[in-house]
Amino acid sequence: MSEKRPTIVDIARLLGVSHSTVSRAFTHPQLLSPRTVELVRTTAADLGYIPNRSAQALSTGRPGVIGLLVPDITNPFFPPMIRAAQRVAERRGISVYIGESDNDPERELALISRFERQVEGFIIASSRLSETALRGATERVRSVLVNRDLAGVPRVLLPAGEELRRAIADFADHRAHGAAGLAAGGRVAYVGGPHRSWSQGERRAAVEEACREHGVPVTVSSCEVGTYRESHRIGEALEVAAGDLVIAFDDVIAHGLFDALTARGLRIPEQVMVLGCDGALPVETSPRLPTVRLAASGAGRRAAEMLLDAADPERVELPASLVRWPLS
């Protein structure tokens, strides 16, 4: 396998032209006579010529690759983002290195220094780095952040706060009017995610603010790892009563809570409502859980475009949508 593939020199020799001509036929065809371009291109195709990216990278200084860093590829939120970014890159002839930090800042930093020399830039999703570390990295390599709000660095944010506030407002409203089996004393229980991330802060703050504003009591707890299994355990002990609204950091946690609460005999959504976040699970439950659906694909696409088109709009927010919400 892998016979020696033809280079521009082979093509040049075959055509009796200089290899610069062959190169130009691909990179600056305007400088050449249409006939020459045509000739070069067809023989190149005949020979099965494919440019050597390493050589191009070396001579242009542009590697033709971007790095995409995620904390956890098995979190269903990321694959759609990866896919979208990849599609954009592909259309521009650019490849994507995938790097997974495993939620570990050390590993994230290691990945960055491992790749920084080889890529045109990074898309760093849900970075676990400290502000200092992240700023240092982004100063060395062109980067676009996803779900991290660092002033001065291009970033795409998927805030869920607005929709969470809406949900809580609806909840407070129904509660006040004693509608639909909601007891007057209903509370909100927020179960946060495992990491200190921008999303974490944003969602929690929104929940707390909205509850304060609407005079709804709220309790806050957190996961350590964020798996279904763990949140199920949390749900077994969670202080919840009929009339409450349980808000989870994400859909996986929401599902664990949902199942645990159901097992405790609480009827959902009639007695207790469970609201998740992300909207990227490949499966649903029955009854289907409401969620704040985030534009993961949109974020991947936008981030890639910002990175590759070097566009300026440096802080982009993509709207979320509250779906399957029974109170609106």
Next chain:
Amino acid sequence: MSEKRPTIVDIARLLGVSHSTVSRAFTHPQLLSPRTVELVRTTAADLGYIPNRSAQALSTGRPGVIGLLVPDITNPFFPPMIRAAQRVAERRGISVYIGESDNDPERELALISRFERQVEGFIIASSRLSETALRGATERVRSVLVNRDLAGVPRVLLPAGEELRRAIADFADHRAHGAAGLAAGGRVAYVGGPHRSWSQGERRAAVEEACREHGVPVTVSSCEVGTYRESHRIGEALEVAAGDLVIAFDDVIAHGLFDALTARGLRIPEQVMVLGCDGALPVETSPRLPTVRLAASGAGRRAAEMLLDAADPERVELPASLVRWPLS
């Protein structure tokens, strides 16, 4: 950002040695005096030297990258595989290009030709290519297949057949003894996946054979796209009665069927059992569905090792395990 990073020439000049010496300090330290090696290495570290992979690739002819092709990155089966392969590659200083074919043979082929010149080899998971096309590709570039059984090409297989047979044997057994609410007339309904893949054939064949062998009537149908939504719709119309066993191609389909059947008033698993495959969902249902859990991570790891260590054992099967199965 991106100041000019130091090259071996910078280090060489600083030390008053030739740049070949610097190069050797990294690639063939045995050839140098320990003092020189030490000297070069420390000043390299001081300067923050990072080798330029493109240059290395160009001069050695080895790109230091492998390509990992999957049909659908949002299918929860693949991320653990990607992660595992990535870890192995990383440990060897090799990066991973991720490519998604979107279940489209054309796209898969396009990705292959786009990458083949830039990678040391491919891991091709669940290829959708015809045998001819795939053989052509694997002749040009070193490749390891996952879940595709092409003689002569190194491959890692995750067969589910044995465990499916076991499940059906259990089912037939219980049915014969009229145990646990299983009506004597119970049947097996197999709902296949959307693609003609090796796994598809393997699972379906196993189900049909085992049913024939045990004298259990079986019906076979198929998904067109394989989403939760679609399989839910299929479940609404599926011909099922109390005492039946429903086997789905994967867990996503199983969940759709499960919810639809539950909505039809069938109690699961008391009246109807639903068995999935893969065991990679980030969430579970309640009651938790049994599944044939495949070693996705193991496959990623093995495939990467086979590719990078150029080892010979060319056909590897990784065992599956039937989990949460109520009849064993």
Next chain:
DNA sequence: TTGAAAGCGGTACCAG
């Protein structure tokens, strides 16, 4: 044990 020099496969500048 080290240096000099020739590539690897392209790009891009300078002439003509």
Next chain:
DNA sequence: CTGGTACCGCTTTCAA
């Protein structure tokens, strides 16, 4: 419009 040539950063003979 096209050819000649230097160069990108590193590896690898070949000599010394």
